[in-house]
Amino acid sequence: MxxxxxxxxxxxxxxxxxxxxxxxxxxxxxxxxxxxxxxxxxxxxxxxxxxxxxxxxxxxxxxxxxxxxxxxxxxxxxxEAAEDDILARSAQPRGLVRLAAPMSFGLIELAPILPDFLAQYPEVSIDLHMSDDKVDLVGMGFDLALRIADLPDSSLVARRIRTVERMVVAAPAYLERHGRPTHPSHLAEHACLGYAYLPTPETWRFSGPGGEQVAVRPAGPLRANNAEALLPALEAGLGLAVQPDFIVRDCLAKGRLTAVLPEWRSPPIALHLVSPPGGPRPVRITALADYLVRRLGGGKAR
The missing domain is CATH 1.10.10.10 (Winged helix-like DNA-binding domain superfamily/Winged helix DNA-binding domain)
Incomplete structure (x- = not known):
């Protein structure tokens, strides 16, 4: 035998x-x-x-x-999933969940909501990894990851949480000195601060209200692999940048930055929760996934 x-x-x-x-x-x-x-x-x-x-x-x-x-x-x-699946109706979620998230989104939106989850599930612990690099979920052993992108087809299981708007922003002082562009083509005449992990960092693409498509090759004094790192240079009036809404929301509300070309849109992206493929997941992972979709999506997935 x-x-x-x-x-x-x-x-x-x-x-x-x-x-x-x-x-x-x-x-x-x-x-x-x-x-x-x-x-x-x-x-x-x-x-x-x-x-x-x-x-x-x-x-x-x-x-x-x-x-x-x-x-x-x-x-x-x-x-573990088989045991958790059998006990799901009565078992308290417990154990470690390894979660990956983009750096700035993790600091601004994710980290503030984790204490409520940990209070609700005191036997669950979270190992949070924050980086703007695209992590290999399977190879690095992550249970869940938040990604802000137009996701390509893959073997990963993805849940769309919400749209993330991107906009061109600049400090009022910069616009006073250099003028306000009224068409994306005018950006070629301006200092543009670049984010290395844009879908096409060498080219900024825009769609106009009448369906016009414009591509611009930006140039400027600073490029970074973290969008939040551009804020000091933006507020100092060193140029314009394409930034996601969650990073510039506070600066726009306080008048430190202002939106430029508001009638033009960058290609749409969204916040997704992704997980490795497979069968039933442990209840601790399901509990955190549902919580993130609910809280980050404003109550429901959108």
Missing amino acids: PRLPDMEALGVFARVVELRSFAAAAEDLKLSKATVSKAVGRLETRLGARLFNRTSRRLALTETGAQLAERARRLLADA
């Missing part, structure tokens, strides 16, 4: 990979570090190959370990 897979060792291995530490995995699983090490060793013996290269300072997957890691993660996630 063939032996059954060592599911316990595979689960322990998956947790070590996720937390990048034997000690952290032991603490998370409520096991001794020796028990975790023996489980991984048992798996290595069974497979006849090392899964980690270990030094006193670094833990790195071997080629075999990297090949096994994603399958082990899916096995563990499926097992």
